[in-house]
Amino acid sequence: MALTYTDLVEVDLGKLGSAVSDWKKSVDMLKTAAENARTGMQAKSDKARWAGVNATVTREFVTKTAKEISDLHVEADSIHTVLVDGHTELVALQKKIRTAVQQDAPNLGVRVEDIGEGKVRCFFPHVRGDTDERTQEQLDAKQELEDRVNRLVAHASEIDASLARALAKSHGGDKHNAGHASYGSLDDAQAERAVELAKLGPKMTDKQYMELNSIMRFNAKDADFSTDFYTSLGGPKETLEFYGRMSLDGTMGDDKERLALTRQLQRNMGLALASATDPDNRSHLPASWSSEFRKLGTQRVELYPGAGSAPYGYQLLGGILRYGNYDARFINPIAEHVVQLHKKDPYRFVENKPTVGGSDLDWGFNPSGKNGNGYDPLTSVLEGLGHSPEAAKKFFTDPPTVYREDGTVDTNGTVTYKDYFEALNDKDFTWAPDSLAHPSSDEAAHAREMGPDALGHALEAATTGSAWDADPPVLHRDEQTADIMEKVINRYNVASTDGPPHEVMTDSLARMGAAYIDDLNYSIMDFGKAGDELGRARIFGDSSDGSAHRSFGEQGARNFMMLVAGDEEGYQTLSAAQQVYTASGLASHEGAPDDGIAFAHNSAKANGILDESRAHQIREDFKDDETARNLAMEKQGEWRKTLASGGVAAGVAAVTAGATAVFLGPAAGVVAATAVPVVVEVVGSTLDTGYGTHTLQYLEDNEYKNDPEALRSVQGLEAAGERGAWVPVNNYADTIGMTQAEKLELNREIEGSYRDGKDAISDAEKVSQ
Structure with missing residues (x-):
């Protein structure tokens, strides 16, 4: 049962705080007991000269008992850790929601009503003699408050569910046997569950898909979570395979609910990858991920055995890169490689697309539906730069680094342009149509505008220091x-x-x-x-x-x-x-x-x-x-x-x-x-x-x-x-x-x-x- 608005506002989290303190005491006592068992009876047992029945029964009993005490300590420590994290996050969320309801709502003349299933509605109560007419600014403020409260409740509900799941796995459900799942943080538990769901791929039910998106939505920008998530997926190749299968599944046919879930996943994976690949974060993926993505960029990545055709790695990666503020050290080598490949053959990637019949023209690796189907990675990386101001600034100012076909640096290579501003703004630059529409159709002609549109977004980020669609925007000019x-x-x-x-x-x-x-x-x-x-x-x-x-x-x-x-x-x-x-x-x-x-x-x-x-x-x-x-x-x-x-x-x-x-x-x-x-x-x-x-x-x-x-x-x-x-x-x-x-x-x-x-x-x- 989902946590409700009333639950979050009224719950006494002090009791959970007391439980955290009690568990800390238990952890400390079990740590001492485990240490005593290891250095006491276990050490004496190991040194003893057993014979007869004692050599098998008593010795095994002592060893098993010492291990069980140690397992109890590990279990208690895991429970305490996730309780601490959960309590900290719930307290912060409760404070925010109480501020919203007790201060912001009255200031707007708005009331907040719990409508069940983790949702609220905000409304202006009728006052005798009032016309009940509101300005657009008032209506927008009311809606912003409602959306904010609902996000806070949803986040708290996700924390509550993750906490309950982690506690259950730590305990294991067997009162006669300790030693089950152990977590160093609630992030670990959430990443584990996210990967469990991701492993299901397109077989995920909509309910499971919603759970995955809920976990990722509130943790994507947490480097500890995102790094654990991508590491647990297996690596760059496994990441592309998972994203590719989910993209094709979500854009196929006319299932609007599935498409909406896939769009959320695309955004969540992008935000998480940006967080996980930032070298300045305490937890981050190794630099080899960028070089491995470049290597895979020009290789076919088989999504389904025997499918007959397969997308290039860059076509898959591009869909993820469209979201997130990426560090230049990760995204710029990829963007440079893509531009150089495009200059050599503008149609290399877009010609690698399925021939679809009927009206299913949305099938592809960009579920968002914004600026292309996702077969042209150039548009995708430019959109990525449009959300990565510092990277965009360096991309348009730093001299080019030349890359080979496999994405490795070619120290002896040369290019014909002094920078990427010149390369992409050449009046003769060829923009490929990122569409499944017939080449001679109006839709295909319009698709040639998608690359320039993305270029405009990247230049906005580079000149203003703000993501082109930031809300609210923030200028960082220099x-x-x-x-x-x-x-x-x-x-x-x-x-x-x-x-x-x-x-x-x-x-x-x-x-x-x-x-x-x-x-x-x-x-x-x-x-x-x-x-x-x-x-x-x-x-x-x-x-x-x-x-x-x-x-x-x-x-x-x-x-x-x-x-x-x-x-x-x-x-x-x-x-x-x-x-x-x-x-x-x-x-x-x-x-x-x-x-x-x-x-x-x-x-x-x-x-x-x-x-x-x-x-x-x-x-x-x-x-x-x-x-x-x-x-x-x-x-x-x-x-x-x-x-x-x-x-x-x-x-x-x-x-x-x-x-x-x-x-x-x-x-x-x-x-x-x-x-x-x-x-x-x-x-x-x-x-x-x-x-x-x-x-x-x-x-x-x-x-x-x-x-x-x-x-x-x-x-x-x-x-x-x-x-x-x-x-x-x-x-x-x-x-x-x-x-x-x-x-x-x-x-x-x-x-x-x-x-x-x-x-x-x-x-x-x-x-x-």
Whole structure:
């Protein structure tokens, strides 16, 4: 019977603590008894000169008794160990759930109800006179609380079940015979059970599958558990065989429940492998696992005897690598080997796939269904790098190491590219379709976009220092990430001779741009407005290590912004980040009006660049359809109105609502911070501007500090001129004490800067024609 919410909240774990103490006493006494038996009667028995019946009966009895006392000590020690671990974890979980229920729920005005079977529901109780209407933010907070409580209950239930199972195996059920399973930790017991289930392979029932996933879900990031699990599976080859059989089983046919279980296993195995292969963890797999995976990568791994065909090791490993934050020492040699194999023969792996009939096009080694079936390991390792920021950074900056076919290092080998950024961003690079669809079908054509999409994810991780889909995202920018971002800007812009990016990469490029919105603004700053380079540095602030903002060059930054903002989603992402950045920037200059006005001019210029970039692309897209063009332009205008009329102002308020607000000011230290995502309503749809706002959180923690009231004073956004240069100028002007006449003049000047930005794009448009 599963542990319930009520059980966890109300149980007195002090009794379990007392049992732990009692067992410790038993362990100590049995240890003494076992030692006495060994050095006392057993030693005397061994030295005695037995004869007759005593030589067989008495001597055997003494030996057996001494062993039984020793076994009792081992059993008691095992029981005590798992009790200690279980008690520690349950106490921690109980504390968390009590905090959630007794503090977080009342603060949200929410109640928690036990609905049985280890589940709860959270709801807003009706209050007389209340309309019962809730904001989306309130509903999201309630759901987050419900999910959190259910996770805590599920985790406690898994601990409870593992503890009961370990105690039963330690005892063995035979009151006349001690000496059964012995565990050095609860992790050992959980890993043992996980492997017991894994050995069943596809024969696992759904119930057993759920148990395996439950154990792995809560222990995958525990290096002790994950290392034990993979070691017990047998090795790299056995790991690939198990994963391959389970993947094919789960993606075959239309069993949605089985597929869901297989997707969970894929994620769990990835997270566990990342934990187990990190050399910095106390427990970890030997480095030989990476080299063995490389060796198996180009070999066929037979999943079923006599099947007639078999996948390559890399096709199997790729499915696991899609999840987890991997250490560069493990994943980068694998990624390098895969890229080099792909460069030699782009179709080597994808041609090794089954010919399936009917509509079963999901069959393969990527149960997640995201970016391919799993037959192309290049897409898989790029997705792995997209979740491994430090590894991705090194992958795109370190010089290549050449590998032979078997994955061993070729010290005399050479490649034709200086790094993997150059190799993968070559306009002539061939991306293979990772799909079972017919080669001439639309599905197969779409499959060629999956590799570039994964490349965008890997570049996001490399430039931001955060997994591309992290929630919440956390920025870790440094000189190396900025170096890669500069390469991105030089490669992907409207003037690039290497051609435009794959359309599927635009969302990644937009998020990267939002993550560097400060450096993009810095790059386009007019020296005439700043006075000189020192003035520009003062206006934007330097980082704490003394290095200035990275300048990508005005033309380079503008051309990148033009490319990204030409796309509707890219335009919205950059615009949202720009608006909040503008409000925050002005707040930092309350005591330095000249710098604040210069900052406002530059922000208006950035807005002009973004607006005209989108307008230019709309004109290009709808040359022959005036109605569609006007509708698209109107939609852009509505987006701008939303920003000006309170969307971004509300976003700023949301950012300031947390424990740490977002402000700009003097330089501070280079550290990472968690973002507060801002959701802005745009023409009936919702846009998540998390990257823009977590950029600002990063800026607040890394570069700027200021009085919270300064930001609140500029939350009202005003239109600066008929063309809609939406910058928080007027309230800032009030803050610094401008007269009405001075404010009007400032608005006209800001409008001029906005037009400068638009004209820069118009001029670029004319040149391109």
